[in-house]
Amino acid sequence: MRDPLPPQLPMTWRPRRARFVAYGLAAVMVTGAIVLAILLPAQFKIPDRIGILVFFGLVAWVLHLLGRLRVVADERGITVVNALRTHRYEWAEVLDVTLAGADPWPRLDIADGSVVGAMGIQGSEKQRAAQAVAELRLLIKAKGEAPEDR
Secondary structure (H helix, E strand, C coil), X not given: CCCCCCCCCCEEEXXXXXXXXXXXXXXXXXXXXXXXXXXXXXXXXXXXXXHHHHHHHHHHHHHHHHHCCEEEECCCEEEEECCCCEEEEEHHHEEEEECXXXXXXXXXXXXXXXXXXXXXXXXXXXXXXXXXXXXXXXXHHHHCCCCCCC
């Protein structure tokens, strides 16, 4: 039996639910902050209104950090965009990808011995996560430095 072919590159994996919730809540927060700043009683001055806008703007920014999660594979390697950091690896640096049943996201095993979480593939999206990990594993096998002997 022939091994399945890896997906065409470039390939991007993003969580559906997390992105929808993050950007939906951010929109509600910003809209609510604007309405609140406009409708506050006169006893609240301009600095109070600006403070409300800044606070909810920061909350929306944190939600954006959660909404931008993704894993991108291209001809040169893998880019993992997590909430606070972006990691870039050449194909030869990535040894494997694993997703245990209870893990929130898969982990990339890196050649230097480190492990990096790939938050752009959410374990809570069971079927999509399993498919994404299988596709990524095929790409790692096809694009990695040394093919495995059988």
